[in-house]
Amino acid sequence: MDHRAIGQQDVNVLQREILADTVVTRDIVDVLVALDRAVPQSCEAFADYLVALVVDFAVWDNRPTGVIDRDKAHWLVTTLSAGEGPSPTARRIACEIVREAEHCDELLLAFAFAKGASKEAGAGYRVLLAS
Numbered sequence: 001m002d003h004r005a006i007g008q009q010d011v012n013v014l015q016r017e018i019l020a021d022t023v024v025t026r027d028i029v030d031v032l033v034a035l036d037r038a039v040p041q042s043c044e045a046f047a048d049y050l051v052a053l054v055v056d057f058a059v060w061d062n063r064p065t066g067v068i069d070r071d072k073a074h075w076l077v078t079t080l081s082a083g084e085g086p087s088p089t090a091r092r093i094a095c096e097i098v099r100e101a102e103h104c105d106e107l108l109l110a111f112a113f114a115k116g117a118s119k120e121a122g123a124g125y126r127v128l129l130a131s
Contacts, residue, residue: 006035006042011049024057026075033079036089047089054093059100066102073105081111 022028032050036042058072059065068076076097080090094112098104 004040006039006046008043008045011043011045014046015049019053024053024061026079029054029057030079033090033093034082037083037087047092050089051093051096055096055100058097068097068101068104068108070105070107073108073111076108077111086111 019028032053036046036050058068058076062072076094080086080094086094091112094108098109098112
């Protein structure tokens with residue numbers, strides 16, 4: 001925060017020292033997503049780490065496993081859209097969760113595929129929705 005930037009060294013410290021033995025919670029995710037919004041300059045490694053961390057937490061570390069139910073969807077949309085709206089990383093997180101989850105509540109689906117969001121966040125991905 002002091003340098004208004006997140007570099008590779010910061011990501012390494014976050015992974016290896018700060019969060020290495022920590023159980024990820026919604027509060028931790030909220031803080032990291034807020035950090036992504038608050039810091040104007042961050043390296044690609046931070047975005048990649050944040051996306052992977054949030055997807056793993058939301059989809060696989062929380063029950064029901066593989067499912068984004070209404071409660072999780074509401075929390076994710078609130079967290080990812082806070083402030084002046086979703087950052088590019090937040091949009092990417094939403095799209096990756098939708099892609100990874102076995103079932104996803106409509107609230108997060110609508111957020112992930114809002115006009116322009118899926119194009120920016122999921123460039124190069126095709127998402128097929130089964131009925």
